[in-house]
Amino acid sequence: MKNMWKYTIVFLLILSLAAGGLTGCKGDGKKKSSGKGRYVEKDIEFPVKEGQEQFMSFLQSKDGNPLLFASNYLRAEIARYEYVDGKWEETDLDWFSRLHDEGMPTIGKVRDVQESDDGTQVVIMQGTAGTPDIICRGKVGSAGEILDIPYVTEKSGNQYMAITNMVIDKEGNYWMNDLNNLKAVVISPDTLETIMEVDSAYYGDVFSGYGRLAKGKDGSIAVQAEDGICNIYDAKSLETKGKLTFEKGEWPALCSDGSNWYAVSEKGISRCQIGSDMTEIMMDGGMGMMGQPKYRAGSVIMGSDDDFYVLYGQNKDYDYSLKHYVYDPDISAVPEKTLTVFGLSDNDTVRQGIQEFQRKNPDVRVDFHTSGKEDSEVTSDDIRTLNTELLSGNGADVLLMDGLPLDAYIEKGTLADLTDFTKELTAEDSYLDNILENTAQKDGRIYALPIKFRIPIMYGSPEVREALESIDSLERYLDKKPDATVFSFPDHWYIRDLLFQLYHEEIVKTNGKVDQKKLRTLLELEEKICENAGTKEFEERNGITEKYKDSAGVFTSWAEFGIIKHPDTAETAEISSVPGMTFPYGIMRELSLSPVSIQNLYHPVGIVGVNQNSTQKDLAEEFLKFLLSEEVQSVQQKEGLPVLADSMDGLKEELDSTYMNSLSSGWRFETEDGEMEFIAFGYAVTEEELRGLLDMSRTLTKPLIQDRAVWGIYQENAEKYLEGSIDVDEAVETIAQKADTYLAE
Known part of the structure; x- marks a missing residue:
């Protein structure tokens, strides 16, 4: 994320006001020439019962609907949620509970749940210390069984395999990621013997632990073999069809309509082809949750109308969010307004605020540019170049002042006076006034405000x-x-x-x-x-x-x-x-x-000011107000504590x-x-x-x-x-x- 804007510092300072390249494409590949049409993000209820269940997996049912599994392993229960006609339909995996009651060995937590096209569920459970994982399967309303899969139950060297996630292909084969041996193994559902082993990459992921597998509607299986490379296999022949190539460190969530593969990463939603390293951006990551630093796309499925359902998650508090991306042919292909934000270094809270602000204001695009450098890499020459640009009356609408000579910017009149704005803000909500008012003030006037500290x-x-x-x-x-x-x-x-x-x-x-x-x-x-x-x-x-x-x-x-x-x-x-x-x-x-x-002392983080020469001061202040709102302040980022008093109390x-x-x-x-x-x-x-x-x-x-x-x-x-x-x-x-x-x- 911190290096996604690969510009030199000099180019950054120009800060073009033109909006970025949203293509306005649908899944059929037809570009809209009318200036209308782009993907928009919509919320979908996340059905898992907070405090009672833990999310396990998100996939597609045989009828093409979003399908989600959640477990309460303390009570040996697993819930199946299928999204049908805009509502979640819940079913309990009764066979799993019966297996437990009949004396299934003591288990750790459920690691993954998958479902085949014939409605059979396969559950992977973490074994206790020194024992292999336990895999069982069954159908709702029928009996379940524990599977004796040699690859799982027999040691490789001095350790058992560690299954981190799996998918079931159209032939019914079980594809499992083995962390300990960095393999994806293919298991026959009939004989339970190993059919094939292929290389799989290590990756710490919020959903599956390590590595990713994905399947397409044509039966193809994607295996992330190494950083930046996904190999595609034909499920029937098990032969390699080719590979998908991505940027190093991208690790996208994948799905396929049978002809094209689609990738969701911080870059956005992309269409890609086997054998080509070129991707077509269908939705810019800056316009959706995939661009938020807090979350990572873990699973994506494609709907019936070139739409996408994406499940996001993050490790910190096992927090998940489900979004639906729908193509709107009537909305402007490019937002009518563009607000530019510049900071020497990246800021997670600003990025998170940008995504939510754009979602609430679809006619606005917020371009956040940084030097592409870490704090410790910024030089005095970088700042001199920036100073020259800003003091000459140009530059971004909103300035992130961390690491910049704040007093000098106030003295030179670069920053707009935010005193009245601050008074109106604090009249509406309770803030830590000592933090807001002392960070960037001169002669009783306020010129910038911190969003965290x-x-x-x-x-x-x-x-x-x-x-x-x-x-x-x-x-x-x-x-x-x-x-x-x-x-x-x-x-x-x-x-x-x-x-x-x-x-x-x-x-x-x-x-x-x-x-x-x-x-x-x-x-x-x-x-x-x-x-x-x-x-x-x-x-x-x-x-x-x-x-x-x-x-x-x-x-x-x-x-x-x-x-x-x-x-x-x-x-x-x-x-x-x-x-x-x-x-x-x-x-x-x-x-x-x-x-x-x-x-x-306190350490203000994300010190935001408005460029005195901006032609969009009202919009800039609206964005700053959003950064200081409960919606943004209540999201706990590791970079700082909230300045909103109610959000501070929420830390409890x-x-x-x-x-x-x-x-x-x-x-x-x-x-x-x-x-x-x-x-x-x-x-x-x-x-x-x-x-x-x-x-x-x-x-x-x-x-x-x-x-x-x-x-x-x-x-x-x-x-x-x-x-x-x-x-x-x-x-x-x-x-x-x-x-x-x-x-x-």
């Missing part, structure tokens, strides 16, 4: 926490205790980045100049702490790389659990979700510690979610003496802990703003100093000169 916290030794209040207090502490490690098992990137973030205001003055004396002291303190903690040796022993640190974030140490062994140190964390609380709060619970805020519902209850704990690492250490503790977050975090969130008033250009200049040269390739004088001079020049611009 994170809470940096610190815990550990009170003495160390006090020492970290300022550069001077940290220097005094190390003068008093020259061998102190400050942090338990830190990596040097954590020390480098955390301390600069803590003391940013001491280093970079409000006049835009770098305090070289303070910077020198900071770099020397960083070197001292790294030496005391033995960061180089620790990183080498545990194979820690900077790539990991980029994903972990400024406030997260690779070995935050180390404070359990060294309680006289301090640790930090940045809370962006309820699941993100589990590890640091588990540590604090183990040591009877409590979190405190860091300098009253996550405490008892299936996902939270499924989390496990434990870390294994190598200690100073070369021994392997394992630390385990309870993971559950308590309501009291969450309440404390929510109370803290209402007291934070100081936004943590990262100018990626200054940040990058510091990181590059501080790293050279810490690795010993330049001395402290050169590091200070280079950072100051480059940062001062950039800030003066």
Whole structure:
């Protein structure tokens, strides 16, 4: 998702207002020349009973209807739901319950349920530890049976096969994905012997666990053999018909009308042909749920009128959504309005908001462009180019300000005044006013608003926490205790980045100049702490790389659990979700510690402003209002907490979610003496802990703003100093000169 817009930064800054290429094609391949017609997304009720059943599979019945299975394995029940004439018809798989009552072996959860053209259901259940999976079959109203399939019940090497999903072809053969051997095996329904084995790829999928199989209406079977390659087999002859080629990392859900194959991925709905690497986009992913980062298309079936039913899901809380894509010949082929959004890096909440906003406003297309770079890859040259474009009066309608020089944009008049907009917004709903009003304000006026935020916290030794209040207090502490490690098992990137973030205001003055004396002291303190903690040796022993640190974030140490062994140190964390609380709060619970805020900081995420020169300010504000609505704020993304007060209160519902209850704990690492250490503790977050975090969130008033250009200049040269390739004088001079020049611009 983060690299789907493959533009250079210079091209991005032009930000053409023309809408993207929706082709307006139906399944018959006829393009509409009238300027009318495109696919639209509609909601379909998801019938699985929340809290009672768990989704198993989504396929097509022999009558061509959407068919869904759900299980309640604690009660040994499976429900069959068929979508007939706009309504779900429910049937219980009575044969399965009877098998259980008759003494079927103890089972784990149901992994998959499939149905053949003659109405026979096949159920795959996870075996208990050290036992093979259990497969049984039967028909509603008839007796069921447990199948003794040699490939399943006999060990391969020292392990049984792990069946992750299956399909039943028109000949009745069972195609099963075997995770352990990376195979798709074909089993005869009559003899239960293996007919054929073919390569299948590993892929962590929200529906089946690993890998995907799909079948076409002509009896063809698609097997995802490797990343970007699906082999197509004829079910009757079992011979290869050819292959479908996709982009690496795309992993689409597939279906076929017998002539064409159709793929649903983040790119949209595409028509593809065997043997060709060309695909025709029938619906742009930006116009539907497939473009949302939270969800992935797991299963798709084709209706009788060139329509598509797609089931989406995501692992976090076993959340599923069913959509119907119908061709509307009367709607404009291209939305009449186009709103452009630009951010240096991607943002999941913005993408999720875009999809829902477009669905509610079919006459609007929202184009979201990014540099195609991760936060850590953005350079000062990238930002200079952007600044030139924006300050000249051009650019996108809506600007995502994360990593940009926010104060400079306000000073230059690039951002529209959102004070009145904010007043109207907060008059309608209850927001965390401290977060909204302090992020981008000048002289009492508000110029941008965050759509999410994170809470940096610190815990550990009170003495160390006090020492970290300022550069001077940290220097005094190390003068008093020259061998102190400050942090338990830190990596040097954590020390480098955390301390600069803590003391940013001491280093970079409000006049835009770098305090070289303070910077020198900071770099020397960083070197001292790294030496005391033995960061180089620790990183080498545990194979820690900077790539990991980029994903972990400024406030997260690779070995935050180390404070359990060294309680006289301090640790930090940045809370962006309820699941993100589990590890640091588990540590604090183990040591009877409590979190405190860091300098009253909060980290605004998705800071959205409106371009003062936009000709669509009203539409831009409407989009911003939607991003701050309950519909978007209530969707929990790992990138941040909601700024809407009601949505913050809704976080309590996550405490008892299936996902939270499924989390496990434990870390294994190598200690100073070369021994392997394992630390385990309870993971559950308590309501009291969450309440404390929510109370803290209402007291934070100081936004943590990262100018990626200054940040990058510091990181590059501080790293050279810490690795010993330049001395402290050169590091200070280079950072100051480059940062001062950039800030003066």
